Amino acid sequence: MTLAPPPLDLTDPAVVADPYPAFARARAAAPVQWDEPLGLWLAFTHAEADAVLRNRRLGRIWRDEEPGERLDSFNLIHRNAILEMEPPEHTRLRRLVSAAFARGHVERLRPWVQELADSLVDRLVERSGGSTPVDVLSGMAEELPVAVIAELLGVPAADRPLLRPWSNAIVKMYEYGRTTQVEDAAERAAAEFVAYLRDLAADRRRSPGEDLLTHLVTVRDSDGDRLTEDELVTTCILLLNAGHEATVNVSGNGLLALLEHPGELARLRADPGLLPTAIEELMRFDSPLQLFERTATADVEIGGATLRAGQKIAALLGSANRDPAVFADPDTLDVGRTDNPHITFGAGVHFCLGAPLARVELQASFGALLSRTSRLELGGPARRRPEFVIRGLRELPVVLTP
Structure with missing residues (x-):
């Protein structure tokens, strides 16, 4: 086994703040x-991260966290999640969910999303007035994707x-x-979320x-198959968790990148x-999800390393997206x-089922920021969240001039 020189400590504040130099050193040592x-x-x-995501000898294999009742709801929403399944179960569930998405929901929402983004930016501009810093995360980036997914699902205002x-x-x-406190909070949230969605589905x-x-609720495939109650609830929770976290963090990370590269911001304006193309570049430049795990279902070789059945491997998406073998000047932000x-x-x-919706949201929010x-x-230092896997900001103070 090859040890990464130096070991990549995912809890090191320096790595959390900026993992890309550590990624570059590790890539140079071994893939x-x-x-x-x-x-x-x-x-x-x-190449190797892409292989991790595509190789059929690697799978998402969910094993309940602490089997028993303590994390019962948390386990339920993962045991039935499309993200934690492999074919044929994954194929069946994705077919049903895709059929529901295919009813034109993303295009139906496009004008509404743009109107919402415009109004949120207008509110920020009014509060800032060209001199007062306002937090773009709480004022727009966090609000818009939650509102969009809630509107998509039909959650009452x-x-x-x-x-x-x-x-x-x-x-x-x-x-x-993670701590026991984090686990207890997650279980309470999962239980409340599951109960709420069961009531909403019944309505x-x-x-x-x-x-x-x-x-x-109503979708059927050609064989008459339908989502179970647990699959329905889990799919709605996954749409919110994955959808809004990714969009919030691309918005925050991406806007910070543009503000730190004023030439590219001016070019885009x-x-x-x-x-x-700028939205795609912002997603590449500072990825909102840094790590995605898979488990070997049989012995498999990836990048010269032999994984034994049962071993885990993680694709480091942020590192892959800065690989100089694929991207020219990978540490350079290039909106074109x-x-x-x-x-x-x-x-x-x-591959993310909600990618088209995320792109609609991001183009609407960045478009509104530029046009309005x-x-x-x-307007001050950005504050980063202390977690590595889901990379994002806590606060992004910006001065907006009308």
Whole structure:
């Protein structure tokens, strides 16, 4: 086994603050390396991380956390999640969920998303007035994706403030070195979220609407198969957790990157047609999800390393997205980058189902920030969250000039 020189400590504040120099050192040593403290392999290069995501001898194999009742609801929402399944179960569930998504929900929401983004930016501009720093995370980045997913599912407006705290508590379970307090909070959130969605699904059965939840309740495939109650609830929770966390963190990480590269911000403002490629570049440059684990179902070789059945390997997405073998000047932000095969949304059968919706949200929010301001600048130091796996900010003070 090859030890990463130096070992990659995912809890080191310096690595959390900026993991990319450590990634570069590790990539230069070997594409796949064993991490003894974590007890798993790490894939640092684009080719090997992509192989981890696509190789059918590697799977997502859910094993209940602490079997028993203590984490019962947390386990339930993962045991039935499409993200934690492999074919044929994954194929069946993705087919049903995709059929519900195929009813035009993303395009239906596009104008509404743009109106919401415009109004949120206008509110920030009014509060800032060109001189007062305002937090773009709480004022827009966190609010927009939760509102969009709630609208998509048909969650009543009065209930929407419940969603983000539930999601925040659950996703903290994906970090390393978590505490009992984190586990207890995640279980409470999962139990409350499950109970809420069971009641909402029952309401949609009685009174169907045109929302995605109604279509998930009623969808059937050609064989007459349908989602179970647990699969329905889990799918809704996954849409919120994965969807809003990714969009919030691309918004925060991406805007900070633009503010720290004023030349690229000016370039994008001068040519709004670059917005779609800029969004892809922001996702590549500072990935919102840094690590995705898979487990070997049989002995398999990845990047010269032999994994034994049962061993875990993690694709380090942020490292892969800065691989100089694939990306020219990978540490340079280039909003016009067109050759950009980033793997921020994953690859293979687990490619993100919500990617089209995320792109709509991000283009709307960054488009509004550019079109409804004449100037954007940092209003103070950005505060980063202390977690590695889900990479994001706690606060991003910005001065917005009308």
